[in-house]
Amino acid sequence: MAHFDLTPPISEAHVRALKINDTATLQSTLFGLRDATQIHLFDRGRRTRFDLRGHAVIHTAPNVKPVEKSAAHPAGYAPICVGTTTSDRMERFTRPLMTQYGVRIIIGKGGLREDSLAAFRELGGVYLAIIGGTAALETTWIEQIEDVDLDDLNPESLWKFRVCGFGPLLVAMDSHGGSLYDVVRNDAQARRAQVLQSLGVKPE
Numbered sequence: 001m002a003h004f005d006l007t008p009p010i011s012e013a014h015v016r017a018l019k020i021n022d023t024a025t026l027q028s029t030l031f032g033l034r035d036a037t038q039i040h041l042f043d044r045g046r047r048t049r050f051d052l053r054g055h056a057v058i059h060t061a062p063n064v065k066p067v068e069k070s071a072a073h074p075a076g077y078a079p080i081c082v083g084t085t086t087s088d089r090m091e092r093f094t095r096p097l098m099t100q101y102g103v104r105i106i107i108g109k110g111g112l113r114e115d116s117l118a119a120f121r122e123l124g125g126v127y128l129a130i131i132g133g134t135a136a137l138e139t140t141w142i143e144q145i146e147d148v149d150l151d152d153l154n155p156e157s158l159w160k161f162r163v164c165g166f167g168p169l170l171v172a173m174d175s176h177g178g179s180l181y182d183v184v185r186n187d188a189q190a191r192r193a194q195v196l197q198s199l200g201v202k203p204e
Helices: 035-042 088-101 114-123 135-140 180-198
Strands: 003-006 023-033 056-059 063-066 077-081 105-108 126-129 142-149 158-173
Touching (some): 088 114, 114 126, 114 158
Parallel strands (some): 003 023
Antiparallel strands (some): 023 158, 126 158, 142 158
């Protein structure tokens, strides 16, 4: 296991150095999006003015407060609570995020599925996991909301956060076909089989 301090944008070679059970901390820029953001980008043909190549995105629809624009709040928003939502329902957007926008890192909770794992392997990407219930802590890692696009979808806008020490996060899916979710599932199934066998129960 190794720890990586990442300042996006990062290269394919850099992201392929990460393996499951490693940890990573992000610096500088992180983009936030959620279901509606991606539905508009990939199903309804909208585009963003942001350059996401080599960057990380987090599955979120943050609780923010409108404030007067200033040097401290250039987008006119202050973060109140920036939590992470479950990734699974956004499975179908992983590959287009990578092929159309060049995203390298996806951050979320609960993991993604086989097509995402294949996209990470083929294109060079990783999934970094956050434990549920840590929104208050995550918010302390966000220094500023630098910009926002597609803001008619608020709070499912496309957010540009400036972050400092965002993590450590666990590398849960990597570009080598590794998935901690598969490891846990296979281990659970093996333990179940052992328990059933010890009880004299034949497997289904």
